[in-house]
Amino acid sequence: MSGHPTRPEDFDLYALGVLExxxxxxxxxxxxxxxxxxxxxxxxxxxxxxxxxxxxxxxxSAAVRERLMGQVHASAxxxxxxxxxxEPERAGGFFGRWWAAVLVPVGVVLAIATIFLWTENAHLSRxxxxxxxxxxxxxxxxxxxxxxxxxxxxKDTVSxxxxxxxxxxxxxxxxRYNSKMGMAVCDGWVEPAPANKSxxxxxxxxxxxxxxxxxxxxxxxINPWMMKLPQGMAAKAFAVTLEPExxxxxxxxxxxxxxxxx
Amino acid sequence: xxxxxxVELRASDAALIQKIVGRDESALAALYDRxxxxxxxxxxxxxxxTQASEEILQDVFxxxxxxxxxxxxxxxxxxxxxxxxxxxxxxxxxxxxxxxEGGELLETTVIVPANLENALAQQQLLGRVxxxxxNLSSEQRAAIELAYFEGLTHSEIASKTxxxxxxxxxxxxxxxxxxxxxxxx
Numbered sequence: 001m002s003g004h005p006t007r008p009e010d011f012d013l014y015a016l017g018v019l020e021x022x023x024x025x026x027x028x029x030x031x032x033x034x035x036x037x038x039x040x041x042x043x044x045x046x047x048x049x050x051x052x053x054x055x056x057x058x059x060x061s062a063a064v065r066e067r068l069m070g071q072v073h074a075s076a077x078x079x080x081x082x083x084x085x086x087e088p089e090r091a092g093g094f095f096g097r098w099w100a101a102v103l104v105p106v107g108v109v110l111a112i113a114t115i116f117l118w119t120e121n122a123h124l125s126r127x128x129x130x131x132x133x134x135x136x137x138x139x140x141x142x143x144x145x146x147x148x149x150x151x152x153x154x155k156d157t158v159s160x161x162x163x164x165x166x167x168x169x170x171x172x173x174x175x176r177y178n179s180k181m182g183m184a185v186c187d188g189w190v191e192p193a194p195a196n197k198s199x200x201x202x203x204x205x206x207x208x209x210x211x212x213x214x215x216x217x218x219x220x221x222i223n224p225w226m227m228k229l230p231q232g233m234a235a236k237a238f239a240v241t242l243e244p245e246x247x248x249x250x251x252x253x254x255x256x257x258x259x260x261x262x
Numbered sequence: 263x264x265x266x267x268x269v270e271l272r273a274s275d276a277a278l279i280q281k282i283v284g285r286d287e288s289a290l291a292a293l294y295d296r297x298x299x300x301x302x303x304x305x306x307x308x309x310x311x312t313q314a315s316e317e318i319l320q321d322v323f324x325x326x327x328x329x330x331x332x333x334x335x336x337x338x339x340x341x342x343x344x345x346x347x348x349x350x351x352x353x354x355x356x357x358x359x360x361x362x363e364g365g366e367l368l369e370t371t372v373i374v375p376a377n378l379e380n381a382l383a384q385q386q387l388l389g390r391v392x393x394x395x396x397n398l399s400s401e402q403r404a405a406i407e408l409a410y411f412e413g414l415t416h417s418e419i420a421s422k423t424x425x426x427x428x429x430x431x432x433x434x435x436x437x438x439x440x441x442x443x444x445x446x447x
Contacts, residue, residue, distance in 0.1 A: 012438040016406070017353075020415045038371070042338055046374035047445050049342045051410045052300060052349070053384070053391040055307035060298050064316045068294065071320070072287050072327050079285075 004030065004037060011037070011044035063122075070118035077114045081107020148226050151183050152176060160238050162188075162257035168242075169193070173222065173257050175238045184213070184227045184238070190256070192219040193242060199256065200247045203229060204237040215247035216240070235261050276335035283331045290327050297341050298323070300384065301348045308352040308411050318351045342372030353413035394444035402437035405430060 005011065005027060013019050014027045031037050081103060151157055162173040171190030178184070186201060193199055199216040213227045229235065240257040281289035298319060305315035322344055326333070333343065347370075378384055395403055408414045408422065416434065420427040 009435055009438050009442065012442060013435065016409045016434070016438065017413055018409045018416045018419070018434055020417060039373075042371040042373040043446075045346060045370070045372045046339060046342050047442060048410065049345045049349075049372055049374060050387065050391050050445055051395075051406070051441075052304040052345045053388045054395055055303040055411070057299065058303045058306040058312075058315075060302040060316055060319055061312075064302075064320050065291070065294060065298070068320045068323050069287060069291060071324055072290060075327070076285055076287065 004034065008040070011041045012048060015041065015044040015048040066118075066122045070115060070122075073118060074111050074115045078107060078111040081110055144226055147181075147183060148185055148224065151178050151181055151185055151226075154178050154181065156180060158261060160259040160261055162238060162240060162259035164257055165255050168254065168256040169219070171219075171240070171257055173240060173259075175259065177235060177238070177261060179234050182229045182231055182233070184229060184235070185224055186213070186227065186238075187222050187224040189221045190216065190219045190240065196245045197242050197253075198245050198247055199240050200243045200251070201227075202239045202241065202251055203227070203233070203235050204239060206234045206236050210239070210251055212247060212249065213238075215243075237261060275340040279330050279333055279335055279340065282327060290323065293326070293340070294323050297344055297378075300341065300378075301344060304345060305348055305352050308349065308413075309356060314355060315352070318348060318355070322348050322351065338371040339374035339378065341378045342374040343370060346370055346372055349410075349413075357413060390445065394441050397440055397444060398437050402433055402440070405434050406437050406441070409434065 010019070010023070010027060014024065019027065027041070031041055157176050157178040160175040160177055162171075162175065164170055169191035171188065173186065173188035173190060176185045184203070190199055197218075199219055201213040201216060202210040203213050204210050211230065211233075213229075214225065216222055237258060237260045239251075239255055239259075241251045241255050242253040243251070244253075275293070278289040278293050282293075301319055301322060302315060305318055306312065309315050309318075325347065326344065333340070378387065395406075398406065405419055405423070408419050414422065416431050417427055419425075419434070420430040423430070425433075
């Protein structure tokens with residue numbers, strides 16, 4: 001048996017895994033024979049293990065838990081089946097062997113069925129969640145379509161044609177606006193925007209700064225697009241400006257199209 | 263740290279271990295919820311591969327399910343034990359070695375100088391560990407990380423960094439002394 005390591009940090013270095021050759025062998029030969037050093041090594045392992053906390057946080061996916069519990073459930077079912085078959089076997093005799101012959105395949109089938117059902121259940125749960133999300137999205141689209149139809153049919157909806165400003169890209173953009181409903185629908189087309197630029201639509205209120213109504217990406221045809229305006233806000237005009245790609249909180253670029261609310 | 267004592271911590275983990283021994287699947291789920299995030303972070307840091315990390319994470323907890331009867335909570339910390347197993351397996355995979363046998367690891371005792379039972383305690387410990395690492399020089403910290411997260415020995419670190427072996431040994435020894443001072447209390 002070798003003596004105690006002379007330097008207390010040797011245990012931490014061993015736990016860290018950096019020791020090699022004789023230094024490593026000295027610890028490995030001594031610790032099993034010395035309770036005091038075994039305890040010191042356990043404490044060193046604990047300290048070194050705390051380094052795990054410096055790793056950036058990464059949450060495991062929910063699927064790992066599902067797979068683990070499925071694996072555990074199947075192994076428990078299989079073990080139960082084995083126990084059931086072992087008992088008659090220990091009892092011996094014709095009936096023991098007969099039951100074993102029946103229960104072993106039954107246990108295997110049960111274990112396989114458990115894994116299958118667990119997997120199927122997880123699959124169905126995911127599918128259900130996806131279908132619910134689709135349904136919510138469809139409801140949202142339907143609501144928007146209804147609101148859009150209401151706005152277009154309302155007698156007090158006004159149509160605002162946005163005029164192209166001199167020297168600006170060509171376009172034909174129209175906004176249907178209903179102040180009572182607090183909604184507007186925009187459609188039309190505009191020439192493609194220059195590289196790294198986006199068109200941005202603004203509502204110009206009677207009072208205060210313009211409010212962004214959305215970004216029209218890089219131009220081209222504009223699908224009918226509904227905007228909900230802040231409650232109680234009356235629009236004085238609608239305008240389109242050319243902004244850095246992705247849009248800005250307030251207009252910074254040239255005005256491309258503008259139309260007053262009559 | 264939280265108001266839990268070490269005895270309460272062990273009793274709580276120990277109670278769950280006893281339930282696992284009695285084949286209570288919900289007890290394993292509870293321990294998974296308590297420590298999976300810590301192990302997942304460690305595994306991803308070592309392997310930088312989500313799929314491989316998740317395979318080992320599942321495997322470590324399945325090993326706990328199969329061998330719970332052999333784990334003695336009186337001999338050490340369960341999260342420490344799980345982290346040692348997870349690190350060992352990840353380093354083995356990283357270096358394309360065969361993983362160690364579970365039986366050897368069952369003999370491993372790990373005494374963690376902190377309460378790891380709840381998320382708040384884990385969060386507080388995170389701050390303490392970060393503080394201890396910030397006390398190291400950048401060279402010391404890099405060497406410790408190469409050792410802990412990549413499983414490199416003194417000479418492998420010297421080879422990787424191009425520093426003389428003696429310099430690497432001195433650097434790591436002084437880093438370990440500093441960590442010991444800051445993490446033992």
